[in-house]
Amino acid sequence: MKKYMHDLVITANEKLNNQYFLLKLTLNSTLPDMLPGQFAEVLIDDSPTTFLRRPISINYVDKQKNELWLLVQKVGDGTIKMAEYPIGKTLNLVYPLGNSFSNLLPNKKNVLLIGGGVGIAPMLMLGADLKEKGFEPVFLLGARSEKDLLELTDFTQYGQVFTTTEDGSHGEKGYVTQHSILTKQKFDKIYTCGPTPMMKAVASYATKNGIECEASLENMMACGIGACLCCVEDTKDGHKCVCTEGPVFNIKDLKWQI
Amino acid sequence: MADLNINLGGLALKNPVMTASGTFGYGFEFEDFVDLSRIGGIIVKGTTIRHREGNPYPRMAETPSGMLNAVGLQNKGVDYFINKIYPDLEKVNTNVIVNVSGSTIDDYVETAEKLAYLSHIPAIELNISCPNVKQGGMAFGTCAGSAEEVVKAVRKAYPKHMMVKLSPNVTDIAEIARAVEFAGADSVSLINTLLGMAVDAKTRKPVLSTVTGGLSGPCVKPVALRMVWQTAKAVNIPVVGLGGIMNATDAIEFFLAGASAIQIGTANFIDPTITMKVIDGINEYLDENGFGSIKDIIGALEIAD
Known part of the structure; x- marks a missing residue:
């Protein structure tokens, strides 16, 4: 897939909570094709301690609006700076990068997308893509508490959404791998993205149950x-x-x- | 349009801008962003006699105005390079130079001998300065005696242009440069990365799996400039300057300090199109300042008596 370096313009910067924000970007020509699971390297040119680009998952591409969404967690100086970016500011991206989640075979009907923390970002685009291809994706999203569960209304457009929170403020209390959906329903394929300990727990569950699993x-x-x-x-x-x-x-x- | 051609100790470059080993892959990684044929020389990834897995992750730490790396010469070995990568490189219309590293003198000699047969590889860059390998690497390049010994041995086995990449982790780089010139080097390139280290106060652990690593980026530019200047005065072979070049102005500074050509390294990670911008920017500088040729500014630093 051809890679590009483009200057995109910020059309929205939505503060989702104290930790997360959603940047919407547009390009003065049609955005290139991007696949679920790919990412962009974002240049942060106004933070003296941020030298390298920041790799950020592609959250969603709104083709009608020619908009690219980046869901970002404030982690260090670079992303803290990004959180303050105003509408109209230009952001330099090298993208789309990396491989993608593999195409789902038609016999893998029961597909589960497990996201944790900011790792839910690529799951939205993947879910939208699967839905468009005729699958019925099921989402299992985990967070510390209710306020950390992001983009829930967006996810419900593409499939059933189950949640876990560590404090029990939304969905089932506990970790994603403890959710009852895993025992109630049988899945053929799991896609996951999130903190490494979570992905390892998901991988362990998938391996024990003979389910094919991909992790980002x-x-x-x-x-x-x-x-x-x-x-x-x-x-x-x-x-x-x-x-x-x-x-x-x-x-x-x-x-x-x- | 100024004349950007350079004769680098017998190696003809269409312009003095090269890419530093380990920062530009084999060139193909950048094909979506640059016209490879416009680059003066592509120095490909460090190549060793045998396959190397490199060091464990984490191998990188971001630092103020730079980064540390401890990749450890991950590559698939010279035979894989010759059989799988070289056939595609033959189609690239510019100088493709292979960076050669080793743990022993025999490793260097054997690798260079194999590369000598490749008609589209007009030169090698002998890496006696890698800080991230346990054996060999920088150990050869931090003492004049061992530097001379390895360069002499490769000289016997390799008839084409031999550039030798020097380590900045020495007391007197000019002394090492003189030793490799005496041993038969056709040019020297400097600087390789500066040995550094990053500590994570939160975990109370080193950031890199190897504890220490090589520092690069704009933070090393003043050191690199100083060493290029000292070396250019000390030897008669051409000096290739590198270390933190982020734009055409940085490159011009290296030419003024005595470099006959430059390499762009870490900047490729920030802006994959940077090589094109630097070539254009050098040309603009020469035009704007009334210089007809790049040669007019090499070593043209004006120092008051």
């Missing part, structure tokens, strides 16, 4: 295009670049101790 990793990156070899994940086939050979991996290829 977020190792620290520099270039994002496979040149620097910094973001490698140790796989059964040696070190692989998360930026070009990932970020999505089939869990059976990873060397996770699960």
Whole structure:
């Protein structure tokens, strides 16, 4: 897939809570094709401590509005700076990068998308894509508490949504892997993105139950295009670049101790 | 349009802008962003006699105005390069230079010998300065005696242009440069990364799996400029400058300090089109300042008596 470096313009910067914000960006020509699971490397040119671009998952592409959504968590100086960006500001992106979640085979009808924290970001685009292709995706989203559950109304457009919160303020109390839907319903395929301990727990559940599972990793990156070899994940086939050979991996290829 | 051609110790460059090893992959990674044939020289990823997995993750730490890396020369070995990568590189219409590294002198010699047969590889860059490998690498380049020994041995085995990449982690870089010139190097490139370290106060652990790593980016530019200036005065072979070049102005500074060509490294990670911008910017600078050729500004630094 062809990669681009473009200046996009911010059309909205919505504060979702103290930690998360949603940036909507547009381009003066048609946005390039992007796949669920891909990411953008965002240039932050006004933070003295932020030297490298920031890899951010593509949350959603609104083709009608020619809008690209980035769901961002305030983690360090760079993303804190981004949270303050006003409408109309230009943001330089290198995108779309990385592979994508693999296409779902027609015989895998029961598909579960598990997202945790900011890891829900690629699940929205993936869910929309699956729905468009005629599947009925089921979402299982986890967060610390109700206020950390993001974009719920967007998710419900594309499928049934189940939630867990650590404090029980929304959905079932506990972690995603403890949700009752996992025992009530049988799934053929799981896609997951979120904190590594969560993804490992999901991978463990999937392995024990013989369910095919793909996880999207977020190792620290520099270039994002496979040149620097910094973001490698140790796989059964040696070190692989998360930026070009990932970020999505089939869990059976990873060397996770699960 | 100024004349950007450079004769780098017998190696003809269409312009003095090259890409630093380990920051530009094999070039193809950047094809969506740049016209590879416009670059003066592409120095591809460090290549060793055998496959290397490199160091464990994490291998990178962001620092103020720069980054540390500890990749550890991950590559699939010289035979894989020759059989799988070189055939595609043959189609790239510019100088493709292979960065060669090793743990022993025999490793360097054997790798260079194999590369000498490749007609589309007019030069190698001998890496005696990698800070991220346990054996060899920088150990060769931090002492004049061992630097001379490895360069002499490769010189016997490699008839084409041999650039030698120097380490800044030394007391007197000019002394090392003189030693490799004496041993038969056709040019020297400097600087490789500066040995550094990052600590995570929260976890009370080092950030890098290897504890130490190589620092690059604009934070090293003043050190690189100083070393290029010292080295250019000390040797008669051309000096290739690198270290934190982020734009054409940075590049011009290196030419003024005595570099005959430059390499762009870490900046490729921030702006994948940067090589094109630097080539255009150098040309503009020469035009605006009335210089007909890049050669007019090499070593043209004016220092008061």
